[in-house]
Amino acid sequence: MDVLAEILAWSAGLPLWQRDALRRILVQGDLSEDDVSALTELCKKAHGLANCEDASVLAAEHIPEAGGDAGEVFIDSIYHHQGVNNLAQKQTLKFGPNLTIVYGDNGAGKTGYIRILKSACRARGVEDILGNVTSEAAAQDQIYSLKYKRGQDGELVEWTGEEDDEAVSQVSVFDTNSAAVYLSEKTDVAFRPFGLDLFDKLVKACKAVRENLTKEKQALSASAVPGIEVPDGTLVAKLLAGITSLTKPDDVTALATLSDEEKQRIASLRKQLADLQAADAEKLSRELQLRSGRLRTLTEKLRSIGSALSDEAITEIFKALDVAKSKKETAEALRAATFGGELLNGTGSESWVALWEAGRSFSTEEAYPDQQFPAVENENLCVLCQQGLDHDACERLKQFESFIQSSAEAELRAAVQDFRERSRGVSALVISDEAIEQAIAEVLIEDEALSEDIKAALANAQQYKDTLINALKNKEEKPEGDPPCAFPIEPLEAMCAQLDERAAVLKKEATPELKEKLAAELNEFRARAILAKNLQIVLDDIERHKKIAAYGLAENDTRHNAVTVKSTEVTKAVVTEKLKSSFNDELKELKFRHINVELKEVGGAQGNLYHRLILTNAPGIDLPRVASEGEQRCLSIAAFFAELSTADNPSAIIFDDPVSSLDYKWRENVARRLVREAKDRQVIVFTHDIVFLLYLHQYAAQLGVAYLDQHIFQQAALGAGLCAEELPWVAMKVGKRIGYLKNEWQTVDKLFREGHQNAYEREGIHIYGLLRESWERALEEVLLVSVVERFRPGVHTQQIAKIADITPEDCAQLEAAMTKTSKWLPGHDMAAAAHQDVPEPQELLDDIEALEAWVKAINQRRK
Numbered sequence: 001m002d003v004l005a006e007i008l009a010w011s012a013g014l015p016l017w018q019r020d021a022l023r024r025i026l027v028q029g030d031l032s033e034d035d036v037s038a039l040t041e042l043c044k045k046a047h048g049l050a051n052c053e054d055a056s057v058l059a060a061e062h063i064p065e066a067g068g069d070a071g072e073v074f075i076d077s078i079y080h081h082q083g084v085n086n087l088a089q090k091q092t093l094k095f096g097p098n099l100t101i102v103y104g105d106n107g108a109g110k111t112g113y114i115r116i117l118k119s120a121c122r123a124r125g126v127e128d129i130l131g132n133v134t135s136e137a138a139a140q141d142q143i144y145s146l147k148y149k150r151g152q153d154g155e156l157v158e159w160t161g162e163e164d165d166e167a168v169s170q171v172s173v174f175d176t177n178s179a180a181v182y183l184s185e186k187t188d189v190a191f192r193p194f195g196l197d198l199f200d201k202l203v204k205a206c207k208a209v210r211e212n213l214t215k216e217k218q219a220l221s222a223s224a225v226p227g228i229e230v231p232d233g234t235l236v237a238k239l240l241a242g243i244t245s246l247t248k249p250d251d252v253t254a255l256a257t258l259s260d261e262e263k264q265r266i267a268s269l270r271k272q273l274a275d276l277q278a279a280d281a282e283k284l285s286r287e288l289q290l291r292s293g294r295l296r297t298l299t300e301k302l303r304s305i306g307s308a309l310s311d312e313a314i315t316e317i318f319k320a321l322d323v324a325k326s327k328k329e330t331a332e333a334l335r336a337a338t339f340g341g342e343l344l345n346g347t348g349s350e351s352w353v354a355l356w357e358a359g360r361s362f363s364t365e366e367a368y369p370d371q372q373f374p375a376v377e378n379e380n381l382c383v384l385c386q387q388g389l390d391h392d393a394c395e396r397l398k399q400f401e402s403f404i405q406s407s408a409e410a411e412l413r414a415a416v417q418d419f420r421e422r423s424r425g426v427s428a429l430v431i432s433d434e435a436i437e438q439a440i441a442e443v444l445i446e447d448e449a450l451s452e453d454i455k456a457a458l459a460n461a462q463q464y465k466d467t468l469i470n471a472l473k474n475k476e477e478k479p480e481g482d483p484p485c486a487f488p489i490e491p492l493e494a495m496c497a498q499l500d501e502r503a504a505v506l507k508k509e510a511t512p513e514l515k516e517k518l519a520a521e522l523n524e525f526r527a528r529a530i531l532a533k534n535l536q537i538v539l540d541d542i543e544r545h546k547k548i549a550a551y552g553l554a555e556n557d558t559r560h561n562a563v564t565v566k567s568t569e570v571t572k573a574v575v576t577e578k579l580k581s582s583f584n585d586e587l588k589e590l591k592f593r594h595i596n597v598e599l600k601e602v603g604g605a606q607g608n609l610y611h612r613l614i615l616t617n618a619p620g621i622d623l624p625r626v627a628s629e630g631e632q633r634c635l636s637i638a639a640f641f642a643e644l645s646t647a648d649n650p651s652a653i654i655f656d657d658p659v660s661s662l663d664y665k666w667r668e669n670v671a672r673r674l675v676r677e678a679k680d681r682q683v684i685v686f687t688h689d690i691v692f693l694l695y696l697h698q699y700a701a702q703l704g705v706a707y708l709d710q711h712i713f714q715q716a717a718l719g720a721g722l723c724a725e726e727l728p729w730v731a732m733k734v735g736k737r738i739g740y741l742k743n744e745w746q747t748v749d750k751l752f753r754e755g756h757q758n759a760y761e762r763e764g765i766h767i768y769g770l771l772r773e774s775w776e777r778a779l780e781e782v783l784l785v786s787v788v789e790r791f792r793p794g795v796h797t798q799q800i801a802k803i804a805d806i807t808p809e810d811c812a813q814l815e816a817a818m819t820k821t822s823k824w825l826p827g828h829d830m831a832a833a834a835h836q837d838v839p840e841p842q843e844l845l846d847d848i849e850a851l852e853a854w855v856k857a858i859n860q861r862r863k
Helices: 004-009 017-029 033-045 110-120 177-182 195-220 235-241 249-256 258-274 281-309 310-338 350-369 391-404 405-428 434-446 448-473 489-509 514-532 536-554 559-591 629-643 664-678 690-703 735-752 757-782 797-805 806-823 842-861
Strands: 073-082 091-095 099-103 143-148 157-159 172-174 597-607 608-615 655-657 683-687 708-713 721-722
Touching: 004 017, 004 559, 017 033, 017 797, 017 842, 033 195, 033 536, 033 708, 073 110, 073 683, 091 143, 091 708, 099 489, 099 690, 110 143, 110 172, 110 655, 172 629, 177 195, 195 536, 195 559, 235 249, 235 514, 249 514, 249 536, 258 489, 258 514, 258 708, 281 434, 281 489, 310 448, 310 797, 350 391, 405 448, 434 448, 434 489, 448 489, 514 536, 559 597, 559 629, 664 683, 664 690, 683 690, 690 708, 735 757, 735 842, 757 806, 757 842, 806 842
Parallel strands: 099 683, 099 708, 172 655, 655 683
Antiparallel strands: 073 091, 073 143, 143 157, 597 608, 708 721
């Protein structure tokens, strides 16, 4: 399975912010605080909580080519300057590229160096680095460093403990804590194929983003609006008590909006409740009815004024004026054509027509009732001047009558009559009188503002009337604009209805139930009015609830259950089977066969798949209750190596007393396993077990693995943790012992040359004792080729053929050397007469070189 390709395909179903997070993790390795902030905004954006740039999701171009490797890490050395445990100052512990064996007795200072390593490297349990708690002196600052490099040829990097180092954390430490964890706890796989760590880091990102979201959500929850006091039991009270993200703002706005009718209803309810307090409800009811009647009369009066001064009515008056003007012009043209220019001025005018019609009336009713007007026959007299009429006068009168009877003149008279009648409606209009004033006073009782509106409208009407009359009088055009005399008819009618309703309510029995009903209705209106004043606050609170709900949805996008499920699936496919197989192989190599134990997965959490060692035949029993301490340690080492098989690179591994509690039969197996591992990676072993150290030497020689010995020891004056490359005498092989003896010989030779005879003899005897021990070790190690060794339970029969070449001379030299060196062993008291001086330096050197020549000859012979 291609892990990254599988993650890419799977990520298509993730929220956009998680896909962006995967891209960042893969490209950058880790997420910074700025990355987490940006991812938080992306998560919020999906739910309308932020406005930021779009996500840049994981895509095929972000997937690196297979085969990339961060490079194995080698530990070069630890330098202790001061302040750690009881370690001596200015000590350097060195490590070789393959196998390094750090030997030291209990209390020699190994723990101090191990704690430094565990604080830098990967360990199942990290211990605090303590100061010298046994010293009475003031604690010193802890100053130390660890040098490492990537690859054999990499440059040295120094870590000083100030912060975590991702590279050096690839180095693993096995110690007692590790052993306990592998046995009794479920553990995740620390080393995974490249790509599986994306699941862990994505889970970490989910937690970080969720933490940011939760903080912001809590801040919103803490910013709730203070309570708005409204009458209990009202719709508004229920609304405010139940505001959620689903509350519709339009519904709230509608409830907070009072129509004009509802405002009037509020006023009516208030007055009705006040009316119900009256002592004589029947009398008050009659008064309200009378008041309503007077206000209805006022309403009709205002309506008639408004109608008379309406734009339509006034327009018709000025149209009639225009018609009269037009007709007059036509009649005057006819008059000029009829009478010519010799007549008196004004002939044919309105006053003249009036005179003519007066003459007609006098003639037809008084002077000549039986003759048609004008009566010019039978020598009749002129009805106006009562003189005789000559022929010209008679013709002139006939001509005047013909003019009067003409259609133009008739139309003029009709037009003038129409205009006069229409304009009379304005001139005779009464805008205000005592009755109107009294009615307005009635309105004032109920609504002062309305009474003022009526007064203002009447004043405007009066002013408009005066303007109209002046314009009509002067035959001017209609004043521009609409008539400024709009009367509040509807409020007056509503007031009348309220008065009627109040009167009707008073006619009924004023029961507590009625009062309660009216009070409840008024409370609903009051609550709505309070809501109107606080509408924006309530709308903001709805928006706050919406944001809180959106934050909840955003938090859902940070759940990492799916990440854990996918991590488990992929880990099973690419890790678990390999882990199980490697564990079984490790048990075989360690020759662990008598207890059936297996490694099983035990579920996942937070992107990790966990495993645990269980008894195959009794999975419910804790393993430590069945296996011995040695068996437990052996199983833990197998689990540790199995886990290493999943690592991407063979970085260094460190063992702290790996054979602690191991029986002798397991030590050899573990030593062989560690040395075999040292062929492929750097292995560092801390031990106080001299037998285990010798096993490591033995298998290193057999497998051709180079090793470096480091000896840690303690001196009272300097402290613990002193470092030397020479192992203690008991652990030295013969070749090392010969070199050591030669160095010691130089010291005693100097004593002899400088005449310090007593000191020379004391040190010379000591060297002869060490020389005797070296001959014993040479017998075991060289002559018998370690076929048998003291304290080792087994016999290496594969070496038996080499001892077939042992000669009598070999044995004779050994016997002679043992006899001579035994002579000078401390504890053997010589008789005074048998006392001999300690051989001089040259003889002592000859005896040391005799051992060297003996060893060399046997080894060369067996090549």
